[in-house]
Amino acid sequence: MKISTVKGTNDYLPKEAALRDYLMDEILKTYQSCGFQRIMTPVIEDIENLDKSEGGENLNLIFKVLKRGDKLEKALEAKNEKELCDMGLRYDLTLPLSRYYANNRDKLLSPFKCIQIDRVYRAERPQKGRLREFYQCDIDIIGTYSLTAEVELIATTAQALKNIGIGDFRVKINNRKLLKAILLKAGFQAEELDSVCISIDKLDKVGLDGVKEELNAKGFEAESINKLSEVLSTKPFTLEEAERLCPEEESVKEIRFILDSVKAFNGEFDVVYDITLIRGQGYYTGTVFEVESTKFRGAIAGGGRYDNLIGKFLNETVPAVGFSIGFERIFGILTDVGFQIPDRKKQIAVLYEEKDFIPAMEYARGLRENHNVAMYVKPKKTGKFIDKLQEQGCDGFYIYGQSGEIQFL
């Protein structure tokens, strides 16, 4: 039998698990303090729901669950690949939330402010920092077009990042509607925009020349590419520039409201308009945002407004906006810097001779009011064992019938 985990998944050692628990707990408590309520949804989801969800390239990364029994036999006979599966593992928490809201809306407040901290799955090609099973920590506000929702999500996410010790970051904002307006002004056609955005999204990796090259290869008009290139090489391309280009565009005001509001109550982090911010999901309709660590490379949170996704489950449009902390990235950063959990309960080991088991149990029970207490039969090589205990994060030990008091390490 195979002792390693399946590709792209991890076993977590006790110290790692403790850090993960600490982080999830801190994030949850912060989200709750800001008035969001936790909900829980299943990991497995109807395959059709997943397939029709406009999840962008994530749709190619769905783990599918084989049918069972008679249904499987029929599908095998029909030799139809599509027929083989009836469920899949969710690739994000936004699609399940949309289904959840449609399923339970009568029992929920409106606007509904909710938390999901849970696992998602993507059949990515495994590589450093890219897992097939990983956690996301989402907050969403459902049922309002008000931009105060965006502001609350930014404030809450920022507070959570601060509380877990990821202090240095900035928030980048863009708006799908404004980006589209600018691209149309540059001369691209409406049906070309998705493809253009996919190329712009690679700016960080391939540079402006790389983006231009790709757009050329895709056969777009040279004039449009040049106009876009002009925009992308304006640094900084401010919201005022965007407004000058598209003076009639309402979404400029949306971005401005968000920037101004966040600045009004916050003196701790930067919040900026960034025309190059894309975010891959097809379901975003307005604001998109991302948090970038200024100390560590890359995005640590992201999200956006998806006003049409829930409507796919209902006969009416329900606006929604969400923000997700990239848990694994945060966990990776804090592990790399050797982060220590603050105010951790003390771990004490009680060592005993086998004959003293019952009284040693009684003694340990008393200690448990204030400490986490593990019992071990006293091994012959006690010193070596205690070294190993310390290595595992043990804070002190007590040898039953021998120690006067706990020996702290």
Add this chain to the structure above:
Amino acid sequence: MKISTVKGTNDYLPKEAALRDYLMDEILKTYQSCGFQRIMTPVIEDIENLDKSEGGENLNLIFKVLKRGDKLEKALEAKNEKELCDMGLRYDLTLPLSRYYANNRDKLLSPFKCIQIDRVYRAERPQKGRLREFYQCDIDIIGTYSLTAEVELIATTAQALKNIGIGDFRVKINNRKLLKAILLKAGFQAEELDSVCISIDKLDKVGLDGVKEELNAKGFEAESINKLSEVLSTKPFTLEEAERLCPEEESVKEIRFILDSVKAFNGEFDVVYDITLIRGQGYYTGTVFEVESTKFRGAIAGGGRYDNLIGKFLNETVPAVGFSIGFERIFGILTDVGFQIPDRKKQIAVLYEEKDFIPAMEYARGLRENHNVAMYVKPKKTGKFIDKLQEQGCDGFYIYGQSGEIQFL
């Protein structure tokens, strides 16, 4: 798109999720106070590991994950059902733990005392109280044959049940070795024992006559069935009776040690020997135990010793014993009795006029030091909205610019 969850899985409303979080947290804290360390393992596991794991009838209930890309195409061509899948969703936490221990043993203490609180999956026919996605809360002690491990597991599980308010229960103990010895004495053959046990396991449902009928139908010898029937109709069939039948059997002493030790430190719950306790899994080798609620029907926790499972991953035998709380059963019981979470943080709603958004945010921030505070634009029908807030568990509200202080509900 479908708005309901897939069969046998649940959406949890905010109040339900809060209770689930509370219970998992209390169980985790109790386990930790008793010196167990949490670990985390993936939900998806290699299909061969699952198939070879001696999980009894659970092996028929595995959700299988379809291969992807070239490998899937090859499998489809070969039309080989077995080839279609490379992974499955775990059906319990014991198999992943065994793999985990084999994979990480050099980095772990010995004996290793660990916690898993996590999801498992079984393709059961959905019915009340039987889910396809559910949680288990396991503790295990790996690396010792000492029966103190069994005693510690019982003590810790009992403490957890007490701490979450499921106070009235009793612990039943049996031992696979003793049961086998008794069945052999009755005249059954070694290779018949598994089948006999499957019939005995139905005693609760079909009664003694039903069991006898089934054993007859299976073609076992009438004399053996009669002798077994005599044993099963002795009430109570005490450990002393068992010892009289099998005086040479060491496992009698094992059970006696566990009973005596638990009684020595505990005056709160009963612990009894029960010859009819089977537990389905094929991997158990010695002690098996179960906790039965005396107030609510059925088992609320179970487990046993599995000294040979980890050896399947390694070239040596590693003893192990585990105990698992049936989380969904507990959640069901406490939901049914209307259990209220003690010492819950107060939930406050701040209602504001849209123009006051920024100062209302500042005000809410101040309240968040002690409360969970949600912000809502003040709706026209404020009274109705407040009723709905209260229904959702809100403890008080504050109307910004109007209330003098928080109005508690």
